[in-house]
Amino acid sequence: MKVYCILSDERAYQSKSPRIFSTVLQRQGIKATYVPFMVRPDDLGQALNSLRILHIAGANITVPYKEAVIPFLDILSEGANIIGAINTIVRDGDKLKGYNTNAIGVMDALGNADFAVEGKTALVFGTGGAARAVVFILNWLRTERVYITGRDRQKVNGLVDTFGGEALPMTDLSSTLVPVDIVINATSVSSPDESPDLADIVNTLDLPNCRLVFDLNYGRRENFWQNMAATRDIRFVDGLPALAYQARRTFALWTGMQVPPEEFLNALKNGA
Numbered sequence: 001m002k003v004y005c006i007l008s009d010e011r012a013y014q015s016k017s018p019r020i021f022s023t024v025l026q027r028q029g030i031k032a033t034y035v036p037f038m039v040r041p042d043d044l045g046q047a048l049n050s051l052r053i054l055h056i057a058g059a060n061i062t063v064p065y066k067e068a069v070i071p072f073l074d075i076l077s078e079g080a081n082i083i084g085a086i087n088t089i090v091r092d093g094d095k096l097k098g099y100n101t102n103a104i105g106v107m108d109a110l111g112n113a114d115f116a117v118e119g120k121t122a123l124v125f126g127t128g129g130a131a132r133a134v135v136f137i138l139n140w141l142r143t144e145r146v147y148i149t150g151r152d153r154q155k156v157n158g159l160v161d162t163f164g165g166e167a168l169p170m171t172d173l174s175s176t177l178v179p180v181d182i183v184i185n186a187t188s189v190s191s192p193d194e195s196p197d198l199a200d201i202v203n204t205l206d207l208p209n210c211r212l213v214f215d216l217n218y219g220r221r222e223n224f225w226q227n228m229a230a231t232r233d234i235r236f237v238d239g240l241p242a243l244a245y246q247a248r249r250t251f252a253l254w255t256g257m258q259v260p261p262e263e264f265l266n267a268l269k270n271g272a
Contacts (some may be wrong), residue, residue: 002032004254006060007047007069012036014219016240016268017060020247023267024259032057039065048072052094058254059089063188066102066129073098083136084162085129088250099253102133105246106184106216107141108261112241115182115212118142123168123178125198126186127155130216134186135163147180149173150187174204182212185225190217192224199224210234216242240268 004025006017013036021034039047041064048069051059061069066085070076073086074095080086086098110117122143124134127150138146146165150156156167168178183205192199202224213229216239229236244264252258 002030002057003054004032004034004058004060005051005056006034006036006062007039007044007065008036008062009040009064010038011063012038015062016219016243017062017247020244020264020267021251023270024247024251024263027263028255028257028259030255041068044068045072048089048096051089051091051096055091057091058250059091060250061087061089061098063128063130067132070098072096079103079136083129083132085132087129087133087246088253090253099250100133101246101249101253102130102242103137103140104249105242105244106134107137108245108248109237109239109242110141110214112245112261113212113214113235113237116141117182119144120181121145121147121179121209122182122184123147123149123180124165124184124186125149127152127159128186128188130188131186132159132163134184134216135159135165138184139163139165147178170201173201177206177208179209180207181209182214183207183210183225185213185215185217188217190215190223190225191220192222202228207232207234212237215239218243241265244268 018034025032075097077099080098080100083100087102088099090097147168148159148165149168149170160167189195213236215225218239226236247264248261
């Protein structure tokens with residue numbers, strides 16, 4: 001019996017990953033279990049070492065630890081090293097290797113939405129690990145121009161320095177026409193009660209050319225990204241397809257099995 005897990009703060013218990021992976025593991029006839037673990041920031045290093053001690057076969061890492069776990073890993077994949085954030089850990093003996101399947105999951109989700117970003121203009125909200133993966137894959141897919149915005153201007157400038165793109169101050173968004181084809185939310189915020197200020201900014205966006213609003217979050221009863229898209233007659237996609245596609249990539253790293261993406265999408269549709 002193998003054990004897989006997800007590490008986060010209290011949001012570990014809200015994740016749909018345990019349901020997704022448990023369903024697919026069972027359907028593939030693999031004797032394994034997948035559990036959520038809540039970890040305090042000060043205990044992160046000990047938690048990573050526990051993966052070795054307890055012989056955990058693999059782990060997912062989600063907000064807020066996608067960048068913070070890196071010093072505790074033994075090796076990074078090439079993509080994870082470039083992006084500077086990980087969401088998947090594979091244990092090989094006592095060695096822990098970090099991967100980033102978020103970027104490929106976003107790419108697959110865009111494909112599933114039949115939206116090609118090549119030659120397009122994008123606006124990305126966020127400066128954390130998810131944003132790093134998004135900006136990386138947008139550049140990889142030859143997006144013509146990528147605007148990056150966030151509350152921390154230093155972090156925004158850091159993303160621009162690392163991946164390219166243009167910094168767009170969040171304070172200017174309410175008074176500026178934003179000529180982009182796609183808006184991607186890579187912050188952890190989607191509900192008005194999580195950030196009334198961000199909700200107000202998003203609700204005042206002037207997006208005359210936008211064709212898609214892509215929110216990497218999911219499961220909010222009220223979603224101001226979705227509401228904004230609806231009032232402007234813009235197509236909206238939440239983060240569930242990206243979650244399914246990145247889970248498929250993670251599953252392959254853990255098991256060596258290439259399971260059709262429909263298995264993961266169906267696990268979500270069936271109550272995940």
